């Protein structure tokens with residue numbers, strides 16, 4: 001299995017994970033926008049136990065966004081790292097922290113109903129007002 005490396009801006013936090021995400025997509029919700037400081041967040045989902053902290057475990061700060069979701073960031077440089085779902089242990093890794101090129105690409109847009117008004121989506125991936133209905 002090809003492995004991918006990821007790190008924060010200052011380099012304190014280094015992560016390693018398999019090049020195999022359950023999904024990849026772009027989230028346009030207002031909370032991802034705040035957390036990332038960007039128009040939207042590109043994330044890849046995978047089981048949390050597949051993400052290895054190679055360095056800087058003590059530099060990872062966590063913000064409890066809701067009962068179910070915790071956001072992880074570097075306490076030194078502030079880089080958004082991932083969100084973690086507490087019930088499932090699933091992680092949504094912020095793709096911007098990857099140092100290697102993953103095999104997959106984001107394949108959908110969620111929470112398009114609350115996207116940044118100035119942002120124009122430039123691909124033809126499926127768009128969902130909120131979450132896809134399952």
Ligand SMILES: [Zn+2]
Pocket residue numbers: 008009010011012013074075076077078079
């Ligand atoms: Zn950092």
Ligand SMILES: [Zn+2]
Pocket residue numbers: 027028029030031032033041111
């Ligand atoms: Zn979001």
